[in-house]
Amino acid sequence: MKFIDLAKAKYLVAVVLMCTAGSSFAGSEAFKPGTQIKEFGKIASVDTAVAIPKNTKFKIVFDVATTGDAGTVNRKFDSLARFINMHVANGVKPENIDLALVVHGKATLDVQNAAAVEAKQLGENKNIPLLQSLLDNNVKIYLCGQSAAFYDVKTADLYPGVDMALSAMTANALLQQQGYTLNP
Template sequence: MKSLLLTLGFTLLLAQVTFAQQEVFPVIKGYGSVIDMPFETIKPDPSLQYKLLAEAFSGQKDKTELYDPLDYFARVVNAHAHAGVPAENFKMSIVLFSGSVFTTLNNAEFQKRFGTDNPNLELIQKFQDAGVDVFVCGQSMMKQDIMPEMLIEGLKIGSSRITVASEHLTNGFVSIY
């Protein structure tokens, strides 16, 4: 009997641990997983207006892989949604500049430059579908010989990362990355 109770207790504990580590993707499906957290002691206030600015500049050597900062930005979106912040109270903008601008190339241009499909294309489109504004630094585009028609459709081009960031910060956005 004691063995049966121990086995049952262990099974319940294992099930609870497994359940507690379930990945969820409430907004950006397939990217930026968050783990269900049943024991948090503080959550975002769902009545507040969240205005977040995320920037990325570094390049990535392996162009066949998803650009890591983009997955992190998806996690930011998913974490807020999973914590109960309604979509109407959450606004996020991403600014890609310097070496990260390659992530914004449409598939044809990406293939031409790197010989592979753009692994970031689907995620950037999911950001747009979720209402996340994705900006590209015009200065970085010029330095890397990128024209607007080479970009993923729907991206916003700023004159520079500096001006996009300063406008967002002036308008109450908080820099998170």
């Protein structure tokens, strides 16, 4: 069995401590409500040397195909609120943030109004307050018509402000032609 001498062990401990001294491992408690959308999109402060240029404008589409867990807000939808909150907190003007949400696949179920969800006995749509907050912050929301047909979702079933597109592919293509980039 090989042993490390005490001097080397102390040296290794000192190196590890120096390397981690400035690190912060705060975890989920570091995330706080933002100022733009207070109920959703919690953010953490980040010390960074890379500043966002003054007058930056964002035109981004978020493509979401997965539903949230039953009885919870769709985490992917919440990402739009987080994007808005963290950029406003770092000096981007709200009017310079132009986001779109393209919904398809199982996420189709997350953009239905309360009456449609109740009629289909799906429980409560916890996304409704978040959808309203996104719409209040000028987020455009599109539902894939092909997914809507598959899940038997009619235009009347949609939360007010959600638009039916021919397809998610069509919505994404048209938004890209308008200068939107796709959030990976």
